[in-house]
Amino acid sequence: MQNSHYTFSIIPRTLVFHRPAGTSRGVMHTHTVWYVVLTNAAGQSGIGECAPLPGLSCDALPPKDYETALHQACTTLARTGQLTHTTLEKTPSILFGLETALQHLQASSFALWPTAFARSEAGIPINGLVWMGDYPYMLQQIEAKLAQGFRCIKLKIGALDFSRELALLRHIRAAFSPSDITIRVDANGAFSPAEAPEKLSRLAEFHLHSIEQPIAKGQWEALAALTANTPLPIALDEELIGLTTLAEKEELLRTVAPQYLVLKPSLHGGLHGTRQWLDLAAKHGVGWWLTSALESNIGLNAIAQWCATLAPTLPQGLGTGLLYTNNLPFGLAVQQDTLWFSPTHMQQLCPYSTCPTTLKSYCSSM
Numbered sequence: 153m154q155n156s157h158y159t160f161s162i163i164p165r166t167l168v169f170h171r172p173a174g175t176s177r178g179v180m181h182t183h184t185v186w187y188v189v190l191t192n193a194a195g196q197s198g199i200g201e202c203a204p205l206p207g208l209s210c211d212a213l214p215p216k217d218y219e220t221a222l223h224q225a226c227t228t229l230a231r232t233g234q235l236t237h238t239t240l241e242k243t244p245s246i247l248f249g250l251e252t253a254l255q256h257l258q259a260s261s262f263a264l265w266p267t268a269f270a271r272s273e274a275g276i277p278i279n280g281l282v283w284m285g286d287y288p289y290m291l292q293q294i295e296a297k298l299a300q301g302f303r304c305i306k307l308k309i310g311a312l313d314f315s316r317e318l319a320l321l322r323h324i325r326a327a328f329s330p331s332d333i334t335i336r337v338d339a340n341g342a343f344s345p346a347e348a349p350e351k352l353s354r355l356a357e358f359h360l361h362s363i364e365q366p367i368a369k370g371q372w373e374a375l376a377a378l379t380a381n382t383p384l385p386i387a388l389d390e391e392l393i394g395l396t397t398l399a400e401k402e403e404l405l406r407t408v409a410p411q412y413l414v415l416k417p418s419l420h421g422g423l424h425g426t427r428q429w430l431d432l433a434a435k436h437g438v439g440w441w442l443t444s445a446l447e448s449n450i451g452l453n454a455i456a457q458w459c460a461t462l463a464p465t466l467p468q469g470l471g472t473g474l475l476y477t478n479n480l481p482f483g484l485a486v487q488q489d490t491l492w493f494s495p496t497h498m499q500q501l502c503p504y505s506t507c508p509t510t511l512k513s514y515c516s517s518m
Contacts, residue, residue, distance in 0.1 A: 157233035160226045162219065163187040167448055167476040173260065173283060181402070183446050183476075184215060186222055190229070190253045198257025201451035202249035203418050208392040209445075210419075211243040222246050237424045241396040245269055249420030251456035262453055262483070263495055267313055269460035275490035276456060277467040279304040279336060284311040290320055298324075301488030304361070304467040306335040310342025321358040330359040334467070341368035341390060356383035362412055365389045376408045387412035389443075392420045398428060405436045413438055414469070416445040417455055430462070443469030451480035456484070 159218075166184050173180045185203040202222060204212040213221060225246050229235060235254065240247040255264050263270035280302030282293040291309070297305055305324065324335060335358065343351050345364050355363060362385040367374060369390045379386050388410045395401050413433050417426045433440050442459045444452045456470050470491050473484050483494040511517045 158190045158192055158230040160230055161189040162222060162226065163189065164215075164219070165448070168478055169475055173446075173475065175374040180446075185448055185451070186219070186249070186457065187225060187450060188222070188249050188253050189305075190226075192257065196257055197205065198253045198255065198259075199450060200217050200249035200251065200253030200256065200454065201447050202245045203447040203451050204245040205419070205445055206388070207322060208393070208419065209245055210345065211245055216388045217442055223251060234417055237422070241421060241425060242394075244421045244425060245418045247424065248451070248454075251423045251497045252451070252458075255454070261495070262457075263493070264454060265461045267358075267457070267460040269493055270495075271412060272459060272492065272494050273458040273486065274460075275492040276459060276464065276470060277304070277489055278470045278486070278491050279306040279334075279467045281469065281471055282307045284308040287312060287316050287320070291323065294324060298333070300486075302487055303332070303489050306338060306469065309337050310339045318354060318358075321355070321360075325358050331405045334361045335359075336364070336387075338364035338389070341365050341367055343367050345371060345374035345378075348374075349381070351443070351507075352378070352382055354436070362387045364389060364414055365499065371391070372404070372407050375410075379409050379411065382411075385411035385439075387414050389414040389416070390428065396421065396425065398432075401428060401432055405432055405438060409436070410438060413440040414443055417442050417458070418445045418447060418451065423458060439466065441466045441468050444471075446475070448476065449480050449484055450471050453482060453484055453493070456493065 164184060164186050166182050168182050169180060177197055185201055187201055189197055189199050191197045204218060206212045207240065225240060229250055235250055236512060237247065244485050252264070252339060256262065268274035269276055280297030280300065282290055282305060283295065287392055294305065307320065321335065337355065337360060348366050352363065352366060364387045366378060366386060388408070391404065392413065413429055415426050415429055417423055420426050420429060430440060441464065442455060444455050452470060452473050459468055459470065467489070471486060475481060485492050485494065
């Protein structure tokens with residue numbers, strides 16, 4: 153499509169998991185994402201990834217409807233040359249894709265911002281994610297993460313009998329003290345408000361760092377009661393989805409007073425909306441970390457590059473790059489418990505790194 157500011161291409165891609173991914177919303181075998189390539193009048197291009205999560209994202213529309221909304225957003229950006237955040241705040245995955253495509257175009261490099269991470273001088277500490285599954289599978293993942301050198305482990309809980317999940321935590325603590333290994337758990341809203349206090353007390357016996365979203369979203373009064381008396385720091389994740397205005401975000405933090413926020417740009421307002429959450433977290437004394445949301449390496453890199461500009465102090469949740477059989481080759485690598493970016497390595501892996509418009513033919517052939 154030709155216009156005075158940009159042309160654009162939209163490239164859908166179905167990513168295939170190496171192993172079906174168990175989540176609180178069921179098991180995922182594939183994940184469809186959309187790449188947006190923006191090209192300016194000088195022929196320079198930038199690529200961004202739009203990756204809504206079915207059953208979770210506030211903009212997880214049926215594929216045809218999502219593509220229509222994405223095409224409309226791209227058409228407006230192409231015509232005006234400007235992103236209007238307020239018009240896209242209810243479609244955060246689209247906003248994130250367009251924000252990062254513009255940043256890539258401006259930077260002319262996948263090193264999107266000038267940081268030590270982008271220069272391969274420093275890595276970003278990350279947690280090792282243990283996916284939901286049966287007891288042997290989760291135990292196998294835990295032992296593999298520990299052997300790899302992770303010092304922060306995050307377990308998805310709520311799928312097994314609670315006693316079995318406690319046994320997994322007991323297994324870690326039998327070999328590693330809290331000073332050796334940090335443990336986070338993510339309940340994805342699995343507990344009822346009535347049972348949550350007792351379960352949090354049992355979990356706290358293992359000296360955990362935090363628990364994400366212990367009860368289902370939308371129960372602010374019950375959640376506030378938990379955070380006020382919890383033996384275990386509580387982090388919010390799903391609770392943030394769909395809150396788009398500063399007033400709504402401020403009200404949540406003032407009402408619930410969580411200890412941490414877990415921020416996913418594709419779910420929580422793009423980079424613009426996530427920055428608002430970060431500013432409010434600083435105002436209210438709330439800790440935070442960033443997490444990718446099953447993006448391919450295009451989106452994962454964008455989140456990691458932006459994360460590096462924030463000088464994070466806690467391990468981040470940026471380890472999804474190896475989930476897919478058909479992920480795009482990229483210069484991201486995990487060494488022990490740290491994510492690194494290598495532009496030189498990326499040039500060897502991905503001949504499209506400086507010319508993303510050729511991604512269209514590449515992706516269509518995969």
